Amino acid sequence: MRNNLWSICFFSLFTAFSIAQEAPVSSQYSFTLDEAIEFALENSYQSINARRDVAKALKQKWETTATGLPQISAAIDYQNQLKQPVSLIPGEFTGGEPGTFVPVVFGTKEQLSATATLSQLLFDGSYLVGLEAAKSFLQYTNDSQEKALLNVRESVINAYGSVLVSNESVKILENNKTALEKNYEERKKIFENGLAEEEDVEQLQITLLQITNQLNNAQRLSKIALQMFNLTIGIDVDSNTVLSDNLDNLTIKNVDTSVGLKPFVIENNVDYRLGYLLTEQRRLELKLEKSKALPTLSAFVNYGTQANSNSFTFLDNEQRWFQSSILGVSLNIPIFSSLGRSARTQQARIAFEQANTSFTEVQQQIQLQYNSTVSDYQLSLETYETSKQNLALAERIENKNQIKYTEGLASSFELRQAQLQLYSVQQEVLQAMLTIINNKAKLESIQNTPNN
Numbered sequence: 001m002r003n004n005l006w007s008i009c010f011f012s013l014f015t016a017f018s019i020a021q022e023a024p025v026s027s028q029y030s031f032t033l034d035e036a037i038e039f040a041l042e043n044s045y046q047s048i049n050a051r052r053d054v055a056k057a058l059k060q061k062w063e064t065t066a067t068g069l070p071q072i073s074a075a076i077d078y079q080n081q082l083k084q085p086v087s088l089i090p091g092e093f094t095g096g097e098p099g100t101f102v103p104v105v106f107g108t109k110e111q112l113s114a115t116a117t118l119s120q121l122l123f124d125g126s127y128l129v130g131l132e133a134a135k136s137f138l139q140y141t142n143d144s145q146e147k148a149l150l151n152v153r154e155s156v157i158n159a160y161g162s163v164l165v166s167n168e169s170v171k172i173l174e175n176n177k178t179a180l181e182k183n184y185e186e187r188k189k190i191f192e193n194g195l196a197e198e199e200d201v202e203q204l205q206i207t208l209l210q211i212t213n214q215l216n217n218a219q220r221l222s223k224i225a226l227q228m229f230n231l232t233i234g235i236d237v238d239s240n241t242v243l244s245d246n247l248d249n250l251t252i253k254n255v256d257t258s259v260g261l262k263p264f265v266i267e268n269n270v271d272y273r274l275g276y277l278l279t280e281q282r283r284l285e286l287k288l289e290k291s292k293a294l295p296t297l298s299a300f301v302n303y304g305t306q307a308n309s310n311s312f313t314f315l316d317n318e319q320r321w322f323q324s325s326i327l328g329v330s331l332n333i334p335i336f337s338s339l340g341r342s343a344r345t346q347q348a349r350i351a352f353e354q355a356n357t358s359f360t361e362v363q364q365q366i367q368l369q370y371n372s373t374v375s376d377y378q379l380s381l382e383t384y385e386t387s388k389q390n391l392a393l394a395e396r397i398e399n400k401n402q403i404k405y406t407e408g409l410a411s412s413f414e415l416r417q418a419q420l421q422l423y424s425v426q427q428e429v430l431q432a433m434l435t436i437i438n439n440k441a442k443l444e445s446i447q448n449t450p451n452n
Helices: 002-022 033-043 045-066 125-192 198-233 247-253 270-291 340-407 412-447
Strands: 028-031 071-080 087-090 101-104 110-123 240-243 296-309 322-332
Touching: 028 033, 033 045, 033 125, 033 198, 045 125, 125 198, 125 240, 125 247, 125 270, 125 412, 198 240, 198 412, 247 412, 270 340, 340 412
Parallel strands: 028 240
Antiparallel strands: 071 110, 087 101, 110 296, 296 322
């Protein structure tokens, strides 16, 4: 009996250990903001696909280059004439009567040939333009990748700040709830002793219920914000991630009163470079249409062998093979296209002019976006300073009303109004801090600060 008991205990422990070993362990991460940005630039889904776009552009460039390099092709042809064609020749050719015809079959029933051809493009204006366009497209893809990485960086900063603000909001609401619960319990006891009105307790209860709901919602939003951050940097949304930066320090780090005083170099903006490359693409399309009026020159040389037989004897040693070889040069000169080529050239010229006009508009939009973002950032700094002052005032007002309420000099309604005002200002401060962080990140993306 004792041995059976020990066996059961051992089996239970072994099973529990095995299950614990097989249970998936949630991934754990810890990031400062700079570490999170560096990690996301390498591992986020957007960054990975941006690198793939560059890799595709490199392959496309080589594809274009390869069309002007030597090309080798081979062909093997087998023919079996199931019913050979019959030709009629005059009868007198074979000693027959004039005016009669004799049916004759020419050639053999089966034929096998193998040919290898080497071709080389000697001159083609379209090919030269294609090489230039491939290089321009590669540059466009590289700049697009840079823009994608800037977007990743900005998204990580926004997500990181949102998590910190959500966590801080939960802490503030927990402190507020603790203080309210204390007030509520004290006032409830005073009411039960007949020294306070029931309305005083009810006013505190209303505020406590509201704060409880806000706290529950803030806790849910905090989890969602962390999952959004995990998604942004490219890890599983349910990973256990710890953010080691402090919201106050991060806000101070992003306060820059010199913003707007420095000159804006629009050429550093990625959208400016992308807009320029789009006009360059239209220019090359115009150049391509013009190049189609130029002649093309190519050369080729081939070598082939052929065998003929009335049955499949091509693998026999006695089979006779006949060799052939050709060297050729081809010059294609476009002469007249009924003005079709001219019409295509004019279309390309109009598209190029449209691209230049659009590029001018893009430059104005970028400048306006910069001015607007600078204004928003400066407003966020002013709002942050104002909200800090308002928080200090709201804390004093709430504290005074607490004292007055305790001494019977203020009503429960006045205390509740002071408390709600304090809670509202607390959230305004957090939102102001997040706005500073987000606006600074947006401004840095426009200026392309991380890459300059």
